Amino acid sequence: MMTCDELRTAGTVAVVGAGPAGATLARLLQKKGFTVKVFERDASPSARPQGGSLDLRKSAGQLAVDEAGLTKTFERFSRIEAKEFKMLDSNGNPHPVGDGGTHEDAGPEIDRGDLRQLLLDSLSEDTVTWGQNVKSVSSSENGKWKLEFNDQSSFEADLVVGADGVNSKVRPLITSIRPRYIGMTMVAAVLKKELWRNSELSEILGEGSVMFADNNQTIFVQRCSKDLILLYYSMVVEEDWPKSEGFGIKDTDSVMKAVKHAYKDWSPSLVEMLTQVDGKLHRWPLSVMPADYTWETQNGLTMVGDSSHVMPPFTGKGVNLAMLDSLELAKSLTADMTLNVDAALQNFEKRMQLRTLKETGECLMVGKSIYGIHVDFSRP
Numbered sequence: 034m035m036t037c038d039e040l041r042t043a044g045t046v047a048v049v050g051a052g053p054a055g056a057t058l059a060r061l062l063q064k065k066g067f068t069v070k071v072f073e074r075d076a077s078p079s080a081r082p083q084g085g086s087l088d089l090r091k092s093a094g095q096l097a098v099d100e101a102g103l104t105k106t107f108e109r110f111s112r113i114e115a116k117e118f119k120m121l122d123s124n125g126n127p128h129p130v131g132d133g134g135t136h137e138d139a140g141p142e143i144d145r146g147d148l149r150q151l152l153l154d155s156l157s158e159d160t161v162t163w164g165q166n167v168k169s170v171s172s173s174e175n176g177k178w179k180l181e182f183n184d185q186s187s188f189e190a191d192l193v194v195g196a197d198g199v200n201s202k203v204r205p206l207i208t209s210i211r212p213r214y215i216g217m218t219m220v221a222a223v224l225k226k227e228l229w230r231n232s233e234l235s236e237i238l239g240e241g242s243v244m245f246a247d248n249n250q251t252i253f254v255q256r257c258s259k260d261l262i263l264l265y266y267s268m269v270v271e272e273d274w275p276k277s278e279g280f281g282i283k284d285t286d287s288v289m290k291a292v293k294h295a296y297k298d299w300s301p302s303l304v305e306m307l308t309q310v311d312g313k314l315h316r317w318p319l320s321v322m323p324a325d326y327t328w329e330t331q332n333g334l335t336m337v338g339d340s341s342h343v344m345p346p347f348t349g350k351g352v353n354l355a356m357l358d359s360l361e362l363a364k365s366l367t368a369d370m371t372l373n374v375d376a377a378l379q380n381f382e383k384r385m386q387l388r389t390l391k392e393t394g395e396c397l398m399v400g401k402s403i404y405g406i407h408v409d410f411s412r413p
């Protein structure tokens with residue numbers, strides 16, 4: 034069995050996925066002298082839109098950014114003024130639960146794409162291989178793990194870390210538990226620019242974000258950088274919607290007709306204002322892993338971020354928890370270099386499992402109070 038020092042001096046770490054978790058881990062381990070390779074299925078960093086703005090918490094995402102030595106770069110891209118958050122009802126009036134405000138742990142906002150890019154830019158050249166879709170992971174006779182890619186090529190590593198999100202290819206080697214669809218999909222859209230400039234909505238929004246909430250439904254409006262306003266409509270639909278209705282997400286007219294129908298009991302003028310969209314729509318089916326699941330540590334194999342504990346964005350912490358996992362995994366692997374790698378993985382996983390219990394539990398409670406969602410894990 035390898036020690037952490039042997040892994041650092043003579044071994045290779047393979048990270049599957051170059052999202053925020055994978056890129057953070059690669060950066061932190063490279064800083065400590067490990068040889069790290071990241072395999073990402075996207076053809077390039079700009080292959081697909083990276084979503085909206087994220088609040089990087091002081092006690093989580095920002096700790097990882099600081100440890101990565103990227104605080105100054107982060108400050109260049111982040112927006113402290115975007116922390117402002119309001120909650121309104123379906124008529125645009127103050128919501129009975131309060132104005133949202135902000136909380137002590139809230140950090141500046143940063144676009145998800147900018148965050149990922151600043152992490153990627155910090156890696157040594159050729160760390161990430163783009164367009165490498167991991168098809169399977171298996172153990173090799175020499176005690177290493179073998180990654181096989183869609184193009185039939187393969188790669189062997191002493192430690193494999195699954196940072197490959199909700200449909201992880203690494204997770205099935207660790208646990209048979211799978212994420213469960215919660216019965217809700219978010220439709221993401223961009224608001225037409227010419228409509229919101231100097232508009233009532235722009236005034237309501239200020240520099241931050243607004244959640245319109247009523248009848249177990251929400252429309253979340255978020256100001257991002259580059260003059261962009263994103264909208265997320267919550268839709269109680271089948272997991273494969275809108276295919277299940279006979280149309281695709283690219284059919285903007287049909288999707289927006291379904292959105293308007295879902296919000297027919299809201300103020301018509303508000304819904305009209307919030308459905309003036311531009312460009313492509315995206316669907317984001319929400320799923321969750323159980324809060325209390327645990328597993329036995331595997332030799333040289335672990336996972337971080339959404340692959341381990343995907344949860345809906347109800348508490349807005351997904352990216353923060355992903356980066357915190359990577360920070361703690363890197364710390365575990367470097368705290369005592371004489372420790373066996375598996376003991377370091379076990380220390381890390383125990384902490385992550387405890388955190389998941391608390392965070393997923395809180396997320397599901399928020400889901401129940403705002404959306405009336407109850408996820409039944411006992412159902413097959």
Ligand SMILES: Cc1cc2nc3c(=O)[nH]c(=O)nc-3n(C[C@H](O)[C@H](O)[C@H](O)COP(=O)(O)OP(=O)(O)OC[C@H]3O[C@@H](n4cnc5c(N)ncnc54)[C@H](O)[C@@H]3O)c2cc1C
Nearest residue numbers: 050052053054074084167197198338339349350351352355
């Ligand atoms: C479009 C979008 C918008 C979001 N908006 C918010 C938000 O506003 N607030 C919030 O809290 N959370 C949001 N989230 C969730 C949050 O971003 C996640 O919790 C966070 O990104 C988790 O990071 P991760 O690195 O663990 O996983 P991911 O970000 O999912 O990254 C996984 C990476 O692995 C790659 N990958 C997957 N499978 C393979 C494979 N087989 N081989 C190689 N590579 C693979 C993927 O292409 C991806 O780059 C959003 C997620 C998405 C996708």
